[in-house]
Amino acid sequence: MLSLSIRRVAARNLVATLFGIAILSVISRSGRAQDIPASAQLRALVDEALARSPVVLAARSHWQAQTKVPIQASTLPDPQVSLQHFTVGSPQPFSGYESSDFYYSGFGIAQEIPGPGKLRLQKAEAEKDAEFAKHRYEVAERDVEERVKEIYFELFYHRRTLEILDRNQGELQQIQQIAEARYRVGQGLQQDLIKAQLQTTEILKEHAMHHQEEDQEQLELKQLLGRDSDSRNIEIGEIEVTHLQIDASQLAELAGSGSPDLAATRAMEARSEEALKLAHKGYWPDFSIGYTYEKTGPKFRDYYMLNLGAKVPLYFWRKQTPAIEQAALESVSARAQTRATQLQVSSVAESSLVAMRTAERIMSIYRDGLIPQAETSRASAMSAYRVGKVDFQTLLSSVLDLQNLRQEYYRSLADHEIAVAKIQQVIGDRR
Secondary structure, eight states: OHHHHHHHHHHHHHHHHHHHHHHHHHHHHHSOGGGSOHHHHHHHHHHHHHHHOHHHHHHHHHHHHHTTHHHHHTSOOOOEEEEEEEOSSOOSTTOOTTTOTTOEEEEEEEEEEOOTTHHHHHHHHHHHHHHHHHHHHHHHHHHHHHHHHHHHHHHHHHHHHHHHHHHHHHHHHHHHHHHHHHHHTTSSOHHHHHHHHHHHHHHHHHHHHHHHHHHHHHHHHHHHHTOOTTSOOOOOOOOOOOOOOOOHHHHHHHHHHHOHHHHHHHHHHHHHHHHHHHHHGGGSOEEEEEEEEEEEOTTSOOEEEEEEEEEOOTTTTTTHHHHHHHHHHHHHHHHHHHHHHHHHHHHHHHHHHHHHHHHHHHHHHIIIIIHHHHHHHHHHHHHHHHTTSSOHHHHHHHHHHHHHHHHHHHHHHHHHHHHHHHHHHHHTOOO
16 A cells, blocks of 8 residues: 555656646746746646655655565564584584584574564554654645745735836836926925935835845745756746635634644554554563474484573563553653644644635725725826925825835735645645
8 A cells, every 4th residue: 555655646746747847848938927827837836846845855755765664563583593513522613423422513493473463563653654754745745835835925926016116116207307397497395306316215225125035035946946046037927816715614624634744643643552552562472483403423313403482571660661651651742742733733724714814805905995095196196296286295105105005915915825825735725
């Protein structure tokens, strides 16, 4: 079953890689990410990260390595082969066969046999270790996927913010020209020119800050994708609001059944129970069986010996009993860890659901109310300033208010998609 699961993972990764290469080749030919759907582009980046991320590759190799342990743990210890030789009067090997009645040469084999049920429990414990490694691999995959999406949405926010700043810079230059013209004819103040220049400089500073954050996130995204840091920056397409229809009860149920973090802690809890059973088996002795054939001198018959032995747990109060106490405490710890992980997963899921719904309401307010009102206010202020009906500060405030509202809208859109990505990471939804 484990080998079949590994083959399925390998096949899935191969398909994902081919799909990612196909999508990225379309981007390369077109030269623009906007020429393909953003969902397909983001899916291609996620598939590339899952196929090439060193974190995912390390976790997968560790899981595959752990699947090789159960068969080792359930196998008998290696048998011991022995060769015996006895002579009298001469250290030379195989001498004295004709002259000594005490000569013998022997060949033997011995096998240790663990106590009843120990091999089975060792195998079960190793299988739980492999299951834990598998779930940790799934955690690594989902963490990388969620992080790729989060960075992608952050890059989208920075790109749209830079577009807004570029647009506002052009508007401020236009306003500055109007203020300068009014100042020349004695209808404006020099202070208005200084404010316009100051605000233009402020936009340049904010522009540089967003560029710096964008460059840092591009580097992190390339690292997740396994690309070189000096490779070409990743194009970011448009994103649309993801409509995730889910309520709190459904989310709690899906998080309980779909979280690999929780599945991993449950696997460790099951492993601790197997370890406790194995510790109780320590009171049972381990056995050994051996058989020896001895070739004697010419005057005696050959010898055949059967040996049976047992390791007696004589010092059980110093070894077996403390081992049981240790395993029992580890089992209690594992159960507590499972409960802690369950609460953590539930908290992350619920907080992400609250963040998603809050962002939806905020976006609706910005899109349907604040931004249209601010656009109307700016247009009205621009017309009124041209004829001297409002002062420069009123016009500048209307322009900056619209800029801030647009930025906040795209911040809410990015936060909404990030919250959706976190929910999908918890419940295992890979759409």
